[in-house]
Amino acid sequence: MPVETAIVGDERGDFLYRSANNLRNVHGSQKCHDDAVALVFAKERNSTPGVGEIRFHVALSDGVSVVGPTYKAGSVRARDDVTWLTAKREGQTEVLDGESILNEIYGEMNNRIEFPEYYIRVTKRRKHAIGAEKVKLITSLSFHLVRGGDEEYLYVDGAGIKTGDCFQFYYADPAAALASCNDVTANLRSLNLGCNSKSSYQAAGATSNAGKSEVFGGLLFVCCGRRRFFSGRSNVDISPFVENFPGAPLAGIYCGGEIGRCSMRPEEQGSQGESSTRCCCHVYSTVYLVMSYTPAPPGATTLRG
Template identity: 75%
Template sequence: MGSGRDRSGMASMSEDLMANIVGRLPAVSFAAAACVCKSWRRVCSQVLSRPKLASALSLNPSAHIALQEVVDKVLSEPIFPHFAIVHAGQGFSLAGALQYIGRKLGAQTPVIVSRDAGVIGIDVTTNEVKEVEWEDDSEDNVTEINRKHGIVLTVGFVPGLKVDCIPLVRLAEGPAMVDKFIMDIREYSTSISGCASPVGLILFGDGSADIKCVVEKLDSAMPVETAIVGDERGEFLYRSVNDWGNVHGSQECCTDAVALIFAKERNSTPGIGEIRFHMALSDGVSKIGPRYKAVSVRTRDNHTWLTARREGREEVLDGESILNQIYDEMDDRIEYPELYIRVSKRRKHTTGAEKTKLITSLSFHALLRGDEEYLYLDGTSIKTGDYFQFYYTDPATALASGNKVSASLRSLNLGCNFKSSYQARAAAGNADKAEVLGGFMFACCGRGASFFGRPNVDCSPFVENFPGAPLAGMFCGGEIGCCSMSSEEQGSRRESSTRGCCHVYSTVYLVMWHAPAPAPAGTTLRG
């Protein structure tokens, strides 16, 4: 009798027909179908045999409807959610969005909900990539739509990787527990892969904390192969696997940052291939004037006051004298320049009982002002003896750098394809080729249409190279992208190992792509 039932109805369908049907189901129904029986699960596994990113942006003025729209869009096709990232506007309750999306995706899905200066994503109504920045509340022309609305949801299915959230905790009235943060990341990665270094991590910092030194120490503790990107200064909530709690803002402790960790599974299913991360950086500043060496350095309220010597000279200069030299270099070529200094730092780093390492790194600090005593800067990580050079914001540099990013992504695109569904890939005979899954962007809130004079400049390197691929991101107050600086950027005195982690007026790109497993010996590849 049992065999008779197996030959009737849905069970008698061929697997190809069955795959065609379940491949059209929304994610929730697809997940339910996978639980019916072993044969259905096998078919569902064939339909969703490769990694996938799904992303959507809604600009609906109703926060409730916008949440529904992005969730419905992202879950409209088959996907098993392994992680979720949400970027939201001021009109959204982060706690409400976390609860709603977490409930839709299930307790096993780590979720990070963040808020900053704008969103980037694929609009649910037009299917076009849009860059949306919120207007400054201090401006007279601020509107409710531009200031408050917009949400982007990205959900990833990443077989072969395990993903979870790990916080950087700070006890009340105490320093951030940086060593514990790094050790937690290593222990998680080791438990999953047997290797202490994850494939990549996306970091979200709290706006009230200065995490530049944290990012630099994290970068020094990880190999260069680990991709580290993110938002230095924002607002966020998170939920880790099987954990609805969040220590952010509690009386006992708070969270200065949270990292979404991607660790390679040690015993992943054979034949699934490998997910890889590719990072690119578009600069938006140009250097000007000579190098200086910090002489007298004081810190107060997250600010630095310093005097300095011009390189090769003995005279100690106050802030006003230094700025006069820089303005003379500009020679009125730049109206209302926004100035930063980039500091070259050699610091000793160690984690736990490890041997101390001497690391050279570069970091930017915003210029506040200068007077007859000091140069005043944002941040507190500058020390006596550090060298620094001035930089100014420059759209021309940003455009040229964006072209280099596009060329870099174009070279990555060689041999890759993007198709929106398993059926489309199979029909095209591309199931055995490398595939771009999608990307993330972290752009400075000073960029965008007001900086370039036209919209969507920052997203164009990705969109032009990977049309139709999911893209999500945000405009933030500090872009994290840990990468080695080129010899041209470093100058002849810098070491080739010099790294930059926290940037200004830049856009950081993270592309996720899938390299299929090598075909067994004697197998003829399709396409």
């Protein structure tokens, strides 16, 4: 998939709806329904002369920090969308049950955060084929909420974990979220150097900005759990966008699992570059989608029918 392909969204959400049939909704009550909603923006393979280009830039503010060693899954069972597993420390032979693993993590944490919420991030190498392509190994990362552990197993949400998969523990971390917001502000500032916000573009006039990119809007997908991170502080998650593109329209939603495939190019992210291993589904994060438009070069002509 091309680097510039942007994927954003909400992994789990409840959408309100009302039935058009009064017999089924006599009292006008609101109901929730689990569903999937997607917006797909496709770029023409062959651009039309005289037509400018819309680009999508995705940035991510993390809200978790790693703790403890790397483990390798041993015995794995799945039941009712919950995975039961044992594990070994990477490079060791002793098989650890859930209680032993969690005691190690509690010791590493040393009460640095009261009542932390834990996840494991699992590295999965699986064979996949897309379309007519040959089957190949693809590495992906996924988060699983830790439910607990006992003298037999560690229990985590979700399925898809296999024996031999490596994983590390992560915990929700307000300090990491705030620092990451500052990083996003800096990343978007580098994008802002070559763009106008919508309001400044309109104020300056199209003539003086011919050929220069314009940021015309943005979307935010914010983990609902981050609201308690910044209690007493307002507008923390929106500040990276608002500070860089004042006046440009911005909308967003709170999510139960944020989807974000970062598409900002290496030159826009400094030394971060592109990684062959991606994590598209995140926890305790904010995903920023920034949309920009670059006019066609002066003198370009539009094809007419």
